[in-house]
Amino acid sequence: MASNPKICEAFNAMQVLGIPERAVKPALKKLLDLYDGNWELIEAENYRALADAIFEYEEAKGLEDNEGAVSCDESEPPLKRSHRGQQENQVSSRMERSSTMWLPEKGEIAPKNFRQERMDSSRSSLKDRRRVTSSDSCREQFDDKKKCTTSSEIAAKDVKSTSERASSTVHFKQPMGGSNGALIIGTSKKGLNKMELRSSSDSFGLDVDSSQALTFCKRRSIHDINDITKGAENVKISLVDEIGSEGLPNFFYLPENTIYQNAYLHFSLARISDEDCCSSCSDNCLSSLVPCACARETAGEFAYTPRGLLKRNFLDTYISMSKEPQKHHYFYCEDCPLERSKNQYLPDPCKGHLVRKFIKECWRKCGCSMYCGNRIVQRGITFKLQVFMTHEGKGWGLRTLEALPKGAFVCEYVGEILTNMELYERNKQSNGNDRHTYPVLLDADWGSEGVLKDEEALCLDATFYGNVARFINHRCFDANLLEIPVEIESPDHHYYHLAFFTKRKVDALEELTWDYAIDFADENHPIKAFQCCCGSEFCRDMNGKGIKASDS
Numbered sequence: 001m002a003s004n005p006k007i008c009e010a011f012n013a014m015q016v017l018g019i020p021e022r023a024v025k026p027a028l029k030k031l032l033d034l035y036d037g038n039w040e041l042i043e044a045e046n047y048r049a050l051a052d053a054i055f056e057y058e059e060a061k062g063l064e065d066n067e068g069a070v071s072c073d074e075s076e077p078p079l080k081r082s083h084r085g086q087q088e089n090q091v092s093s094r095m096e097r098s099s100t101m102w103l104p105e106k107g108e109i110a111p112k113n114f115r116q117e118r119m120d121s122s123r124s125s126l127k128d129r130r131r132v133t134s135s136d137s138c139r140e141q142f143d144d145k146k147k148c149t150t151s152s153e154i155a156a157k158d159v160k161s162t163s164e165r166a167s168s169t170v171h172f173k174q175p176m177g178g179s180n181g182a183l184i185i186g187t188s189k190k191g192l193n194k195m196e197l198r199s200s201s202d203s204f205g206l207d208v209d210s211s212q213a214l215t216f217c218k219r220r221s222i223h224d225i226n227d228i229t230k231g232a233e234n235v236k237i238s239l240v241d242e243i244g245s246e247g248l249p250n251f252f253y254l255p256e257n258t259i260y261q262n263a264y265l266h267f268s269l270a271r272i273s274d275e276d277c278c279s280s281c282s283d284n285c286l287s288s289l290v291p292c293a294c295a296r297e298t299a300g301e302f303a304y305t306p307r308g309l310l311k312r313n314f315l316d317t318y319i320s321m322s323k324e325p326q327k328h329h330y331f332y333c334e335d336c337p338l339e340r341s342k343n344q345y346l347p348d349p350c351k352g353h354l355v356r357k358f359i360k361e362c363w364r365k366c367g368c369s370m371y372c373g374n375r376i377v378q379r380g381i382t383f384k385l386q387v388f389m390t391h392e393g394k395g396w397g398l399r400t401l402e403a404l405p406k407g408a409f410v411c412e413y414v415g416e417i418l419t420n421m422e423l424y425e426r427n428k429q430s431n432g433n434d435r436h437t438y439p440v441l442l443d444a445d446w447g448s449e450g451v452l453k454d455e456e457a458l459c460l461d462a463t464f465y466g467n468v469a470r471f472i473n474h475r476c477f478d479a480n481l482l483e484i485p486v487e488i489e490s491p492d493h494h495y496y497h498l499a500f501f502t503k504r505k506v507d508a509l510e511e512l513t514w515d516y517a518i519d520f521a522d523e524n525h526p527i528k529a530f531q532c533c534c535g536s537e538f539c540r541d542m543n544g545k546g547i548k549a550s551d552s
């Protein structure tokens with residue numbers, strides 16, 4: 001072990017991940033050269049650059065090696081010190097490749113122990129592996145991550161179990177916070193109006209076997225941690241992991257809801273009647289003396305203030321609906337699409353859907369401008385937000401980097417638009433062991449029409465494709481956000497946007513949370529809810545970890 005404490009710490013950090021000193025040494029030397037001895041860069045994000053450099057070094061060595069077997073012989077000379085320009089080239093070529101990932105050959109049957117399979121195949125020949133770009137099917141990637149069972153929840157567990165195994169195969173895995181499969185929980189008087197779905201995790205991994213060969217199962221990140229939206233939003237949204245416990249989450253960033261397959265959505269100007277738009281308005285509807293037709297949905301009053309915040313009376317109504325849903329109006333379907341999706345032939349009776357108030361924004365058939373005060377949600381995210389690793393064991397979370405006023409629009413819940421049938425099918429394929437995300441049911445207006453067809457009963461699932469809202473964690477009762485249905489392009493309410501607004505002032509760096517309305521006591525819940533560690537003194541989970549905000 002080296003005497004320099006910095007080096008010792010680096011070795012220790014890598015050892016936790018199962019990487020032996022001899023593999024760390026050359027890469028560390030190279031990095032120190034490259035960064036002119038700047039340890040801060042090496043230590044950042046729990047030695048992420050070092051882990052990456054080890055991979056690069058071993059990969060390069062593996063390619064040089066005809067057999068593909070990578071030797072970790074300590075007697076090997078360290079890498080030649082490269083010329084600075086050369087190193088910069090290496091860095092940029094690495095960045096160019098950063099959106100690629102390794103996948104098994106098409107048609108290969110998923111091996112039971114995919115980790116071992118990867119180890120073997122990378123040992124036999126790196127060339128054998130197929131390089132796939134991130135534009136390849138997202139689903140393929142999610143399916144694959146199950147096989148390359150990685151997780152750093154994970155690393156510790158793996159290291160322990162591997163040290164117990166004679167083969168002493170150890171794994172360095174970076175998990176993704178992604179998910180797979182889903183299950184609908186319908187809005188009921190019990191307060192369940194969300195659907196839950198399982199997630200699994202991984203990103204890339206490195207395996208070391210007893211023959212001392214280092215092989216890698218690396219998944220190139222599909223994310224830019226400086227801006228996970230990849231330029232899709234008005235603002236950049238960074239991702240930080242001060243704890244260093246997980247890899248990047250596994251999903252594709254989607255700034256707008258997008259149809260998965262069967263959902264019936266038909267936006268057309270012809271379907272917007274004169275009562276559903278304000279074609280004779282101009283500029284800013286909020287400044288006219290008489291509210292225009294677009295305020296009809298909200299009883300002739302605009303929901304937003306001239307400062308772009310939700311008016312207090314609207315906010316109070318929505319807060320009351322989320323706190324005491326039982327005091328509000330429910331609709332019971334004659335033939336409930338949600339129950340139908342669970343059992344087509346003998347559906348259970350409808351459990352009830354909370355009737356919600358909509359906000360209607362001006363849209364393309366309206367005469368006003370994009371700066372009209374009645375266009376808030378459609379203008380997208382404006383506040384500085386950040387995805388971060390929570391300390392309470394909730395995984396990734398979303399926080400604001402600036403103070404937010406009460407009633408401010410933060411972001412919408414964006415995901416794939418699925419029919420309930422499709423979501424139910426997804427859920428059936430879920431292995432049920434992983435972190436759930438919470439798809440939402442778009443049932444705010446199911447009561448207003450007769451029997452809804454399957455393709456009209458919709459939900460949003462941000463598991464595979466979604467925006468920052470997929471990182472918003474649950475908090476019982478006193479969450480700082482609430483979700484409001486917003487009509488923009490479709491007057492029929494089968495489809496609408498679900499927008500998050502602040503319930504109160506929120507401080508800079510505070511985590512943003514919403515109440516998923518989970519009934520933790522519901523034994524019949526088809527998927528077991530997580531153990532809640534929201535920290536709220538009103539936490540509903542009797543089995544929760546009971547971590548109060550002040551404890552963290």
Ligand SMILES: C[S@@+](CC[C@H](N)C(=O)[O-])C[C@H]1O[C@@H](n2cnc3c(N)ncnc32)[C@H](O)[C@@H]1O
Pocket residue numbers: 177178249393394395396397435436437438469470471472473474475530531532533534
């Ligand atoms: C919509 S995702 C939120 C983002 C998630 N934390 C991640 O890392 O991707 C919901 C999942 O986050 C975790 N989670 C959210 N709120 C939580 C809470 N209060 N306590 C424990 N886990 C929570 C659970 O695993 C839940 O299934």
